[in-house]
Amino acid sequence: MKVHVEVKQEHIDAGKRSDCFHCPVAIAIQEATGKPWRVQFRKMWTETELISVPEKAKRFIYDFDHGLKPQPFAFDVELP
Numbered sequence: 811m812k813v814h815v816e817v818k819q820e821h822i823d824a825g826k827r828s829d830c831f832h833c834p835v836a837i838a839i840q841e842a843t844g845k846p847w848r849v850q851f852r853k854m855w856t857e858t859e860l861i862s863v864p865e866k867a868k869r870f871i872y873d874f875d876h877g878l879k880p881q882p883f884a885f886d887v888e889l890p
Contacts, residue, residue: 815842816884817870827875834874835867843889859890 817838825834836849845856851871854861863871864885873880 811889812886813839813842813889814884814886815839816882817867818882822874822880822882825874827877833871835863835871839887854887861887861889 815835815838817834821834821837821841824832824837826832830836830848830850831846833849835854836847839847839849839854845859847854847856849863849867849871851868852863854863864887866883866885870880870883
């Protein structure tokens, strides 16, 4: 199943750096799927699913965790 994930400014404002549960990408994918996701630089997972982080999201995570101010963006992921 393909899911469209939008990381909005509200997710960026609420996000916490280096926090796999509360980074903006985690907040956005949780909103899109209704499931609690953890997000690290290379992977995203729930209790039953594991997927790779798309390149666009990796760049965002890197910038956000390093104190830069990345802009809202969107990406698609294929869930098992």
